[in-house]
Amino acid sequence: MIQTDILIIGAGPTGLFTVFEAGLLKLKCHLIDALPQPGGQCSELYPKKPIYDIPGFPEVLAGDLTKNLLEQGKQFEPGFTLGERAETIDKQEDGSFIVTTNKGTKHQAPVVAIAGGLGSFEPRKPLIDNIAKYEDHGVDYFIKDPEKYRGKRVVISGGGDSALDWSIFLADVASEVTLIHRRNEFRGALDSVEKVQELKLLGKINLVTPAEVVGVSGENHIEGVTVKKGEEEFSIDTDFFIPLFGLSPKLGPIGNWGLEIEKNAIKVDNALDYQTNIPGIYAIGDVNTYPGKLKLILCGFHEATLMCQSAYKIINPGKKYVLKYTTVSGIDGFDGSRK
Numbered sequence: 001m002i003q004t005d006i007l008i009i010g011a012g013p014t015g016l017f018t019v020f021e022a023g024l025l026k027l028k029c030h031l032i033d034a035l036p037q038p039g040g041q042c043s044e045l046y047p048k049k050p051i052y053d054i055p056g057f058p059e060v061l062a063g064d065l066t067k068n069l070l071e072q073g074k075q076f077e078p079g080f081t082l083g084e085r086a087e088t089i090d091k092q093e094d095g096s097f098i099v100t101t102n103k104g105t106k107h108q109a110p111v112v113a114i115a116g117g118l119g120s121f122e123p124r125k126p127l128i129d130n131i132a133k134y135e136d137h138g139v140d141y142f143i144k145d146p147e148k149y150r151g152k153r154v155v156i157s158g159g160g161d162s163a164l165d166w167s168i169f170l171a172d173v174a175s176e177v178t179l180i181h182r183r184n185e186f187r188g189a190l191d192s193v194e195k196v197q198e199l200k201l202l203g204k205i206n207l208v209t210p211a212e213v214v215g216v217s218g219e220n221h222i223e224g225v226t227v228k229k230g231e232e233e234f235s236i237d238t239d240f241f242i243p244l245f246g247l248s249p250k251l252g253p254i255g256n257w258g259l260e261i262e263k264n265a266i267k268v269d270n271a272l273d274y275q276t277n278i279p280g281i282y283a284i285g286d287v288n289t290y291p292g293k294l295k296l297i298l299c300g301f302h303e304a305t306l307m308c309q310s311a312y313k314i315i316n317p318g319k320k321y322v323l324k325y326t327t328v329s330g331i332d333g334f335d336g337s338r339k
């Protein structure tokens with residue numbers, strides 16, 4: 001059981017900044033994210049795009065903002081459960097909550113901050129009847145650790161940047177890389193398309209287009225895929241099949257937690273502290289709604305800051321606190337001992 005003060009669901013910019021604000025109050029945080037890396041939309045959807053409305057930064061790349069937020073929070077030693085989706089929540093007799101992920105990891109905290117943005121990004125899966133049987137047994141929808149594929153045969157399918165970039169990367173890691181796409185044209189960056197063509201000429205990538213994987217087979221682990229190219233069907237032996245068809249955001253299991261939901265977002269009390277209808281559960285960032293709500297990163301930062309002040313009172317009942325500036329006391333001197 002992982003125990004913490006504030007359990008943050010969602011490691012997007014809002015969740016990451018919560019770590020810093022909570023740290024100033026001497027509160028420990030643990031973050032759960034369905035994605036294998038932190039950063040939320042910034043790292044998943046537009047890491048190379050500049051953002052112009054972060055106060056004090058005339059321009060910052062979304063990927064660099066994520067790096068900076070991680071750096072800012074690092075001193076408070078947050079914990080991470082990545083690549084797992086928060087699935088259920090159970091209130092305990094002592095008022096704390098236990099949140100369990102789809103992989104069975106349990107987390108306990110007196111306060112839960114949902115910073116789930118547009119929801120958990122679910123991989124778009126190919127329509128193959130028995131594919132679920134091979135998930136985590138040779139079928140992967142994310143690449144968490146490329147070393148897993150060292151010396152193995154890999155079939156990747158998809159036509160976007162992820163499929164192209166990982167095919168290029170794995171060409172030097174896997175023993176055999178086959179990229180299958182249902183069109184001859186790819187949607188990804190031109191540069192990556194050219195690189196894949198070069199690697200094909202060098203014999204480092206097998207390119208099969210226009211074609212699609214229509215079947216998977218194997219005993220307990222995947223051993224091969226069936227490919228349809230025009231009227232022809234054939235098999236390719238492989239150790240891994242990695243469909244990279246993109247991700248679709250869904251509010252997902254959080255929608256069943258008894259929270260008040262309006263238009264796919266969680267209603268909160270914005271006059272006070274962004275608490276939901278369940279005391280002890282807050283919703284901050286893109287995932288919440290209230291009159292005048294704006295889905296912007298800086299609004300998530302503001303909401304996280306006020307939420308932490310309120311969470312402090314739940315975690316330290318009866319203790320008073322006085323707001324100090326980090327510039328006056330420094331972060332080490334910011335002792336959190338509220339008088």
Ligand code: FAD
Pocket residue numbers: 009010011012013014015032033034035039040041042045046050051052053084085086087115116117118119120121251252253254284285286287295296297298300
């Ligand atoms: P998100 O970034 O969405 O992160 C939420 C995280 O929660 C995700 O990683 C998700 O996997 C995780 N999650 C959700 N449910 C679960 C669950 N059940 N279990 C585990 N994990 C879960 N904003 C600006 O201010 N300026 C801009 O210039 C700007 N440009 C943008 C450009 C694009 C193309 C897009 C798509 C958005 C842009 N935005 C911009 C919006 C900005 O990205 C969002 O406001 C911001 O990402 C919200 O942060 P968040 O942390 O609340 O949520």
